[in-house]
Amino acid sequence: MGAEGHGDGTVGKALDVLDMVAGLGRAVRFSELLAQGVYPKATLYRFLQTLTHQGMLSYDPDRGTYSLGVRLVRLAHAAWAQSSLAPIARPYLDELAAETGETIHLAQMDLGQVLYVDKRNATRPVEMFAQAGKVGPAYCTGVGKAMLAYLPDEALARALERQSFHRHTPQTLYTPEALKAELAAIRTRGHALDREEHELGIICCAVPILSRSGRAIGALSVTSTTANTTLTALEAKAGRVKDIAAKIAAEAESWRFPEQG
Amino acid sequence: MGAEGHGDGTVGKALDVLDMVAGLGRAVRFSELLAQGVYPKATLYRFLQTLTHQGMLSYDPDRGTYSLGVRLVRLAHAAWAQSSLAPIARPYLDELAAETGETIHLAQMDLGQVLYVDKRNATRPVEMFAQAGKVGPAYCTGVGKAMLAYLPDEALARALERQSFHRHTPQTLYTPEALKAELAAIRTRGHALDREEHELGIICCAVPILSRSGRAIGALSVTSTTANTTLTALEAKAGRVKDIAAKIAAEAESWRFPEQG
DNA sequence: AGACTAAGTTTCACATAATGGAACCAAACG
DNA sequence: CGTTTGGTTCCATTATGTGAAACTTAGTCT
Known part of the structure; x- marks a missing residue:
């Protein structure tokens, strides 16, 4: 830095x-x-x-x-209230958290970095990197990869340049090439997985929140630990997460210019 | 504004x-x-x-x-993490929230205004004004009054000038005189009460977090509604809240210059 | 089309506001 | 009671910010 x-x-x-x-x-x-x-x-x-x-x-x-x-x-409070996704998504996060009992993250992308906008703790909370308001890397987190995968070409190029590609764990994808291949896989699959790529023991399944035009305006993830569950079990929840992401997207889309108070 | x-x-x-x-x-x-x-x-x-x-x-x-x-x-996240009280108080807030099942607020004072630094929702959450990161009035909230009561004279004078004294509810103390009398009462009692002075139906019992020199470095409150409990019942918890405030104060005091990572 | 309007961007002569070396002040030290 | 360390103020120099006006789009109307 x-x-x-x-x-x-x-x-x-x-x-x-x-x-x-x-x-x-x-x-x-x-x-x-x-x-x-x-x-x-x-x-x-x-x-x-x-x-x-x-x-x-x-x-x-x-x-x-x-x-x-x-x-x-x-100012940051205002930023949060105004980053259209957060207030809209709130009830949906609650719903998803209650349903899965796992940690839920809502993130947005900015300048190639991931901003955690909101969070729900698991019923049995686990210490981990992400916190609402914190900024993290895109290339090695579920939400990050989910959003990268749906970025327009030149935006992706710019974002990739900004990645630091530090090898946090043995599973980290630490070259642009490996990452690009992964992004292609994510696009066909429709969701991203984090196989302990950022923190050992932490796995997650993330889904992009897509605007009508197909741009990623955010991402939603269900996170857990290898001690509690398996990647396959998490992936089974992908469909449900996608549904909720779609609902959030729809509501965000119809919300373009809210009147002021 | x-x-x-x-x-x-x-x-x-x-x-x-x-x-x-x-x-x-x-x-x-x-x-x-x-x-x-x-x-x-x-x-x-x-x-x-x-x-x-x-x-x-x-x-x-x-x-x-x-x-x-x-x-x-x-930046704001850094501000939060660094405003010594918040990270220290976190486990204590959890404890108090679990114990009481009520809404807990942690606030600090700035320029005569109250900044809600952290919050725990009641087991049955209630919509109310305060949110972490939000700024509110000092003269008509429990945490605000608790801190005002322990401000040094000239700091208090400056803070009072900055109060807008809007009469939110019939119970609001809307003159400097009424407020000063109340502050004296708070000092002898050791805790502040909010008798629906800011929002109708919302009551709370707040306690200052005092530095060794007796300055209020923050405040802690247990909040509920008239539908759920009475002021007397809330006040019964004051002793416990004071204990926890003291613990937070002690820890904050011993934490002056943490080494950097 | 072509004339008109609104919204956003660039230019440039001018004056204000930022710059930073050096001088100054106040504690703490020995 | 000199000296160092940490913080504050001065002030001549010049870089920077300023904002009216000119310009460029992108719409809209006829």
Whole structure:
């Protein structure tokens, strides 16, 4: 994770500072940020002032540390409420969770990455990577592959370039070629499988949520562990998941321009 | 909710545009934003370009609309994970939720407003205002009052100025004086009650999470409805809630500077 | 077709706002 | 009581942002 957005103007730089704070993952001192050597003292200082004043950062005067601010959380809440899929899908996720008793994920794709938009925990919850609001890789997750498989050609090309292809587990498909073959298989099958490709012991069956024009606007998955079930058993639920994905798609489609309150 | 951050430089203005998009609460066209008359065409255009390029907005070329982007969500997720209380409190919220079967809220205070940081639904869930990530008023919610009551004097003064004092229900305390009296009562009692002051039928018992120095760093509440229980019954749980709040406080306190991964 | 309109994009002379080296201040240290 | 470390302010220089206006589509009407 090297040099960031650095490029367009003042705003880009300011956002870069936000990322630095986020990246350190805890309240940070001025000097720690300065030590990154990205911006000169005065410049960095001014950014921190502005961002704090704007509520994007919050400053703890007792400790002299900066952390991410609430305005960010408020904005993200709005983002969630507005990412058409999430509110529509909510009742369907509940339904699917109740029916299967497994972990359910709803994800969307952005810039070649997977964003987990909503989640239901299994009746017996399992610790795993995905959380609502978290961003993850596309090439080695069920939801990611399901969406990649239905991306238009040039969008797919761009997305593939952005994959880091780290070999998380022995099962990870870590070359563009292997992945492309898999995507073709997914298209004929209609659903994607994750055979412990991201985390050992975690398997899933994912289905794309397709717009009328055939673009993937999201994906839905049922996830479990090798300790609890088998891939074949999970795959048996694919039909049901597809039905629900279709319902969500239909509702999303008919929802183009909701009136404002 | 009037004119925003408008004031510090380019960054402030750009963030203002983000708020405009968030405020409309759906994917918006360029012209809609332009119609707000805040920025001239070319200026607005440039901001949208920059923000999109930075991943704070995402642009749908098919419809020509902008909506909030993933980078925002990623940042907000980091904000949540880093706002020390949330991750620490998680297991305790689970515990309290299982024990009481009622709705549990964890909130923090910011700029006189309450931010719901985490939540557990009641075994029989009830629709209500609060959601994790949502911001609400302080003067008429249990968690809000619990935190106000333990604010240092000048911080309280600043917070009070920021209250809108809308009379949501007949029980709402809608004057600073009434509220101050209530805060004194809360301090002697050690917990706050919400007697349907924000939403009719919704009652709650809230407890502040206090730092060693006595500042409120958050609040914890058990919420229910008049249909399900009485205020007295809820209040009976106050002791238990206080214990858990104390545990969270202790853990937060000992957690000052976690090493980075 | 061709004239008209609305929505979005690009240009460019101009002024404002960002820049960062250096000076300054305040604690903490020895 | 000099010195270092961490943070804040100044200010001349110049890069950056600004926004009216010109331009380009893409629709719509006759």
